[in-house]
Amino acid sequence: MTVTAPYAVVPPTGTRRLLAAAGPGLDDHERTHGRLPAIGPGTVDEIGLAGIDGRGGAGFPLARKLAVVAAQAQRGRSRRAPVVIGNAAEGEPASRKDAVLLERAPHLVLDGLVVAALVVGASEAVVATSDRLAAHVRRAIDERVARRSGAPDPVRLDVRPLAHTSFVAGEAGAIASVVDGGRGLPEDRVVRLAERGPSGRPTLVSNVETLAQAALVARYGAAWARSVGSASAPGTRLVTVSDVTDPTGAVVLETAGGAPLGELLVASRLARADPRRAQAVLVGGWGGTWVPAAALDAGLDVDGLAPWGAAPGAGVLAVLDDRTCPIAVTARIAAALAGAAAGRCGPCVNGLPRIAEVVAVLASGRPAGDLAGEVRRLTALVDGRGACHHPDGVARMVRSAVTVFRDDVQAHLGDRCLHAGGAR
Known part of the structure; x- marks a missing residue:
């Protein structure tokens, strides 16, 4: 749905932007954003200047994705028009942001789909998400259809409920496969999705938060987007x-890019996220990086996290308090991630279960040689060799645990735990 000129609205100020509308309905949306x-x-130039990166975990610049798919369509190498897919699978166990966005601002996501589709020359755009969240998207699409009263729309919007929203189900290739009627599993691809997706069409898959950001920039421009945030995380x-041991109580914040980790923990108001009790934070998701409490002054952006070998990823901060055994927690996460693998490549079939087994032995406190060295050897073997990036994330998380929790590793090798009640 496009018009020549937007309603005269005042651009949101401060950090309440994506969640600025009073409610999820179309009237509230247009009163807020026009x-x-x-x-x-x-529009692509503005998106590039705004610095919008992928918010699903990879952090790839949206403008570059759009440019590649648009160029592919213009070259005419595919007989079919491109398709745009909004990824809201959110299989990351510690993330809730996509759910909050679809519940509270579904029209901003749909606007982002329209923006991307018009830029790349697509006539179809789809949101892929869970059954529960699909109902919110369907309601928003129906509102738009009713508002048009039969007038044609250059982009057909749809929602595709996903049968599974496991960790690997949100991988771009898996999402594209589901939308095309496939099995929804990651595949080792020689040709990029942007060039030819499962249906033979150039395919753009982007996280729904990324698309919602594009909808804001299309209205208000790059300068407005960069009026808050940091140099490496504008907007x-x-x-x-x-709490890393219980993600069910998660809190979602909209914050300026680059905000210090400690400030975000305080803003969450979660008792288990009190910086004074934080032992470490798993940044980016379960396939992210452990950083110690000493990193709480670091900003949640590429520059701030670089000294700790971390990245914002999917915008997840999972806090470990000072009374919980980090080796036991790492072992549980490694086992869960090994179990979530698609089983389509050697690293998933053999590497991840073996990594999880070694960390479990370490957590049990039963000395068995150089377990820390074995973890490093195994993680090096799976890095970059999977059909998708799932093994890389597991390797990164476990490797960072061995480094950050060095004292705990040594204690467990000596059949003791530094934390009361720690599993051995």
Whole structure:
């Protein structure tokens, strides 16, 4: 749905942008943001200048994705028009941001789909998400259809409920496969999705938060987007803060990019996220990186996290308090991630279960040689060799645990635990 000029609305200020509307309905959405302006070639330039990166974990610049798919369509190498897919599978166990966005601002996500589709020349755009969240998207699409009263729309919007929203089900290739009627498993691809997806069409898969950010930039421009945030994380982002042992109580914040980790823990108001009790934080998701409490002054952006070997990823901060055994927690996460693998490549079939087994032995406190060295050897073997990036994330998480929790590793090798009640 596009018009030549947007409603005269005042751009949101501060950090309440994605979640600025009073409610999820179309009227609240348009009162807050107006309608989409005309979308043209300059939109991609603004998105690039705004620095919108992928919010599903990879952090790839959206403008580059759009440019590749648009160029592919213009070259005419595919007989079929491109397709745009909004990824809201959110299989990451510690993330809740996509769910909050679809519940509270579904029209901003749909606007982002329209923006991307018009830029790349697609006539179809789909949101892929869980059954529960699909109902919110379907309601928003129906509102738009009713508002049009039969008028044609250049982009057909749809929602595809996913049978599974496991960890690997959110991988771009798996999502594209589901939308095309496939099995929804990651595949080792020689040709990029942007060039030819499962249906033979150039395919753009982008996280729904990324698309919602594009809808804002299409309205208000790059300068407005960069009026908050940091140099390497301009604008705002959604962050999920939780206790790493119990993600069900997670809190989602909209915050300026680059906000210090400690400030975000305080803002969550979670008792288990009190910085004074934090032993470490798993940054980016379960396939992210452990950083110690000494990193709480670091900003949640590429520059701030670089010294700790971490990245924002999916905007997840899973906090470990000072009374919980980090080796036991790492072992549980490694086992869960090994069990979530698609089983389509050697690293998933053999590497991840073996990594989980070694960490479990370490957590049990039964000395068995150089277990820390064995962890490093195994993680090096799976790095970069999977059909998707799932093995890389597991390797990164476990390797960072061995480094950050060095004293705990040594204690467990000596059949003791530094934390009361720690599993051995």
